[in-house]
Amino acid sequence: MIATRRSPLALWQAGEVQRRLQAGGRSVRLSLVTTTGDRILDRALDKVGGKGLFLKEIEQALLQGDADLAVHSLKDVPMVLPAGFTLAAVLAREDPRDALVARDGQVLAELPAGARIGTSSLRRAMMLRRMRPDLQISFIRGNVEGRLARLASGEFAAIVLALAGLRRLGLEQRVTEVFDVSRMLPAVGQGAIAIETRSGRSDLQEILAPMNDRATELCVSAERAVGRHMDAGCSQPFAAFARLSAGVMQLEAAHQGAGDAEPVFASASAPVSQVEQALRLGEEVAARLREA
Structure with a gap:
């Protein structure tokens, strides 16, 4: 059993691990979990407890035996895991760069002064201010599709998202500019999918090792x-x-x-x-x- 969040991107990632395990002849099901981080969308993560809010309920499922493993975007995993958990495998990394999606098709340099650009990441805000200090950087949370809908509604002139997520969801055609890492340094683990298990599950580690x-x-x-x-x-x-x-x-x-x-x-x-x-x-x- 794989524990995963319910967003389309999380389901794609868990599905990828499921497909690989099934290709090896194993029966695998998904257990959908709504995390605290998914429920609180009106505040930045640093205001409500950080990245661990995306893992708490999932790790509880692992502890209780309701799931054998969990699949995460590695960039959402805290730098230190709680005692009793381990990262059993990390899949080959997708493109780690960030991407601009502008409502009117512009690249960053073409956005007018004062244009409102949405991001949930303090890192991206830091890099954007170095490139365009004249822009208005505004907070946005939610899944990829929800953010794109808010962009289309006119709430933002552009938003910044991980290129890997857009590719996995078949939305790369929406990208108007890809930022080289020399301009926007990626988040830790960006583009990588991680598999978490309880510590000591040597049976799972043997099964998952070929994916690492x-x-x-x-x-x-x-x-x-x-x-x-x-x-x-x-x-x-x-x-x-x-x-x-x-x-x-x-x-x-x-x-x-x-x-x-x-x-x-x-x-x-x-x-x-x-x-x-x-x-x-x-x-x-x-x-x-x-x-x-």
């Missing part, structure tokens, strides 16, 4: 390590993104303190082939961020 993408695991391990050392959550803008090429990992992160502080960036690279090496690189980048 090693390169993605190494990259997101480094990104999440930066987040843990920076105590990153939803209360302050934070980004981290790792790339692995020919055995060398390049890791970059950004953080913005309270108030109107300017964001700081830090990066480092090192040969990485083991999770422990990725964790050390993440710790090094976090140290550089704190120094900055």
